[in-house]
Amino acid sequence: MASWPSITRDLEDPDLIEQYGWSDLLEKAFAPHARAGHAPGRIVVQQRDGYLVATDSGELRAKASGRLLHEAKEAGHPAVGDWVALSLNLVERSATIHAILPRRTTFVRRAADSLQRLQVIATNIDVAFVVTSMNADLNPRRIERYLAAAWQSGARPVVVLTKSDLCADPQGQAAEIAALAEGCPVLVVSARQGLGLDALLAQVRPGETCVLIGSSGVGKSTLVNAFLSEDRMATGAIRDADDHGRHTTSHRQLVLLPGGGLILDTPGIREVGLIDADEGVSVVFDDIEQLAQDCRFNDCGHANEPGCAVRAALRSGALDPARWAHFRKLGLELAAVEDKADRAAKDAERRRLAGLQKVYRATKRDDRGAD
Ligand SMILES: Nc1nc2c(ncn2[C@@H]2O[C@H](COP(=O)(O)OP(=O)(O)O)[C@@H](O)[C@H]2O)c(=O)[nH]1
Ligand SMILES: [Mg+2]
Ligand SMILES: [Zn+2]
Incomplete structure (x- = not known):
């Protein structure tokens, strides 16, 4: 399937985990695992039958060890953003996940199949961009629901109002939203006109990870593509054109930003998926x-x-x-x-x-x- 992510870095890269946000604090937490001979890595994307992890030996396909699966409760399964302890098989370019390091922040939502079940969708996120479009019905109540989800995850929320090119009075709208999103920045952007993109990126420091949350169609994937200056993510525009040939992804995948830091696009957390x-x-x-x-x-x-x-x-x-x-x-x-x-x-x-x-x-x- 063209949309599945492929390994993009198969070379030895001693700086790779630094780029993914490895820190002294993590190094400390990892010490017992290092003594056990394990290598650190970060989960970049979850696939149908395993994970892709970034390690100092490049990106590897990984599976959870039988023991980890056995011990894992629902929240205990590895998730995108997790730092993990691995044993590596560099010949096969694969790895086994033995442990998950403590998570700094966690995004949870209700599972699509059962509203009772909760699912961890991303971890160790520093900044949550709550994305909403200025052309559609700008719904303050919805923004608040997403903001609550961001706060409860532990990440710093930032409201992003997209498609300002379609709005007659973007600053006026932004001021209204700022009144209810007290204490968190409200940014106005237009991917189409290249407006406000730098201010958005400035919210994410090198080594930090941000996530884009918001309804489908508000322009999240278009923003990621604008940051990368390439059509990496499938967008509504491409879906409309029914172009299946591209190497785009619509999956939740950590992507390195050119200026440092990481971004995670989400296919759209539906409002019903937000938990109280x-x-x-x-x-x-x-x-x-x-x-x-x-x-x-x-x-x-x-x-x-x-x-x-x-x-x-x-x-x-x-x-x-x-x-x-x-x-x-x-x-x-x-x-x-x-x-x-x-x-x-x-x-x-x-x-x-x-x-x-x-x-x-x-x-x-x-x-x-x-x-
Ligand atoms: N006018 C305008 N349209 C945009 C802008 N950003 C995205 N779009 C369009 O909005 C639609 C949905 O975008 P997409 O990135 O797929 O939204 P997502 O579902 O949140 O990832 C696409 O047709 C985009 O071309 C923008 O800044 N201005
Ligand atoms: Mg998208
Ligand atoms: Zn007490």
């Missing part, structure tokens, strides 16, 4: 929720209450302080997003009622006029 904000946090921080159940008091604030299991775990080193800090921070930010979503819903209802009243008064006037 508080739900997302508990999936990602399952371990902390479990711990909290052992606190002496049900309503333990994990501050200085006696018998707090969370503080005990922090003291013993069982719980990573950075992870705990992240959990706390997310909790606060989520509350803020939900408040805002609530307020937006109430505002919308008020506007709807005001509209109805206007119609009602107009009808009255018409009635009178007809008399």
